[in-house]
Amino acid sequence: MRTEEIVIKHINSFNPVVSHYNLKHTPNRRFLPPDLTIKYMWQDFCNLQKISYDLYRRIFEKQNIGFKKPSQDECAQCLKHKVHIIRQCDASSCKICCQFENHKKSYTEARQHYENDSNQEVMQDEKVYAVDMQKVLLLPKMSTKESFFVSRLVVFNETFASLHKDGNICVMWHEAIRGRSATDVASAYYNVIKNSDNVTKKFTFWVDNCSAQNKNWTLYSAFATFVNCEWGPEEITLKYFEPGHSFMAADSVHGRISTEMKKHPNIYDFEQLLKINEQFSKKTKCLPINNFDFFLFEDGSKQRKSNNIPLLEKIKRSVSQRMQTLVL
Numbered sequence: 001m002r003t004e005e006i007v008i009k010h011i012n013s014f015n016p017v018v019s020h021y022n023l024k025h026t027p028n029r030r031f032l033p034p035d036l037t038i039k040y041m042w043q044d045f046c047n048l049q050k051i052s053y054d055l056y057r058r059i060f061e062k063q064n065i066g067f068k069k070p071s072q073d074e075c076a077q078c079l080k081h082k083v084h085i086i087r088q089c090d091a092s093s094c095k096i097c098c099q100f101e102n103h104k105k106s107y108t109e110a111r112q113h114y115e116n117d118s119n120q121e122v123m124q125d126e127k128v129y130a131v132d133m134q135k136v137l138l139l140p141k142m143s144t145k146e147s148f149f150v151s152r153l154v155v156f157n158e159t160f161a162s163l164h165k166d167g168n169i170c171v172m173w174h175e176a177i178r179g180r181s182a183t184d185v186a187s188a189y190y191n192v193i194k195n196s197d198n199v200t201k202k203f204t205f206w207v208d209n210c211s212a213q214n215k216n217w218t219l220y221s222a223f224a225t226f227v228n229c230e231w232g233p234e235e236i237t238l239k240y241f242e243p244g245h246s247f248m249a250a251d252s253v254h255g256r257i258s259t260e261m262k263k264h265p266n267i268y269d270f271e272q273l274l275k276i277n278e279q280f281s282k283k284t285k286c287l288p289i290n291n292f293d294f295f296l297f298e299d300g301s302k303q304r305k306s307n308n309i310p311l312l313e314k315i316k317r318s319v320s321q322r323m324q325t326l327v328l
Contacts, residue, residue: 003049003051003055004059006049007045007051007055007056007059008059008063010041010044010045010048011041011059011060014032014036014149015149015150015151016030016031016032016063016065017136017138017152017154029064029065030063030064030066031065031066031067032065032066033067033138033141033148036067036148037067038056038057039053041056042057044145075243075245076243076244077100077103077244078100078103078244081096081097081099081100084100103242106316107241107242107244110239110240110241110245111245113239114130114206114239114248117163117204117206117239118163118164118249123202125201125202126200126204127164127166127202127204128163128164128203128204128205128206129160129161129162129166129169129203129205129206130160130161130207130248130249131158131159131160131161131189131205131206131214131250132158132159132161132207132208132246132248132250132251133156133157133158133180133185133210133213134156134158134159134257136154136156137154137155137156137157137273138152138153138154138155139267139268139270139273140152140153140266140267140268140269141261141264141265141266142265142266142267143265143266153175153176154174155172155174155270155273156173156174156175156184157170157171158170158172158185158188159171159250159254160192160205160250161248161250161253162249162283163249167283167284167285168249168253168281168283168284169192169285170253170257170277170284170286170287171188171191171192171287171289172270172274172277172287172288173288173289174270177289177291177294178294180212180213181212182212182213182216182218182219182297183294183295183296184294185212185219186222186295187295188289189222189223189226190222190295191287191289191293192287193226193232193233194231195287200233201234201235202234202235202236203233203235203236203237204237204239205237205238205239206239206241206248207238207240207241207246208241208243208248209240209241209243209246209313211312214238215240215312215315216299216312217299217300217301217302217309217312218297218299219238220238220300220301220320221297221298221299221300221301223236223238223318223320224320225297227320228322228323234322235319235320235321236320237317237319237320238317238319239316240315256280256281256284257277260276260277260280270288274286274288
């Protein structure tokens with residue numbers, strides 16, 4: 001076996017994983033825990049076979065592996081305009097400048113609506129949440145050398161952060177139960193709505209434009225089912241941020257969870273993670289779900305005879321009410 005093949009095998013023994021975040025943009029990139037380093041891996045390899053650090057690093061860099069979970073991309077539209085304005089142009093007739101102005105207007109309006117929903121009082125029968133899936137959590141988290149060679153369990157956390165005095169809800173499950181498909185995410189919404197008090201008749205969810213999770217006909221069809229069930233609410237509204245400008249209350253909850261996890265050098269299993277998340281804040285409740293809490297929701301748009309279906313990228317808001325669903 002060639003030296004390069006041996007090194008690659010050693011690198012893969014640390015179990016790099018794919019992160020769900022920006023999966024569309026980094027489908028082939030894998031990630032290792034941020035507390036691991038190339039130098040540490042090289043030193044460990046030298047216990048088996050002597051090799052220069054530079055050679056090990058060069059082989060590592062070919063594997064498309066990083067040590068940090070990928071952060072949200074900078075807004076592509078804003079970045080494009082930032083590069084473009086270096087050149088002189090007539091802003092009134094420039095296509096790129098006009099597109100940016102429309103984009104700026106859209107994200108400003110969306111942010112203003114979000115702030116309005118956060119600040120204004122709502123009726124007793126209404127609840128407003130900012131919803132986002134946290135970057136995948138990997139378990140176990142341990143401080144020993146041997147832990148780097150243990151296969152990691154991917155944990156999912158769909159956070160429903162209240163914009164008012166209602167508590168936050170972290171719907172949590174792991175890959176041994178289900179994944180993160182559209183039906184899985186729709187099931188997370190189902191469990192939040194179904195476990196809510198009987199007083200709540202209207203739900204509003206602020207979400208980003210991730211088509212795999214928040215902007216798809218499977219989710220819209222599931223909402224149409226919920227509002228037409230006896231136990232269901234009267235109305236469910238989805239509101240979308242402009243792409244690239246989706247910072248929300250759920251991100252703050254994720255930040256606090258990450259900070260709390262850093263205080264615990266060893267987190268061995270899913271149950272311990274749940275306890276840690278429940279203890280760090282009285283306002284945050286963990287809702288673990290199992291196989292029996294998931295349902296195979298279907299894409300109802302495929303059953304329509306009409307082809308007059310709005311493009312997902314054009315949708316800014318969806319409203320599901322009894323006997324009708326509107327996408328705007």
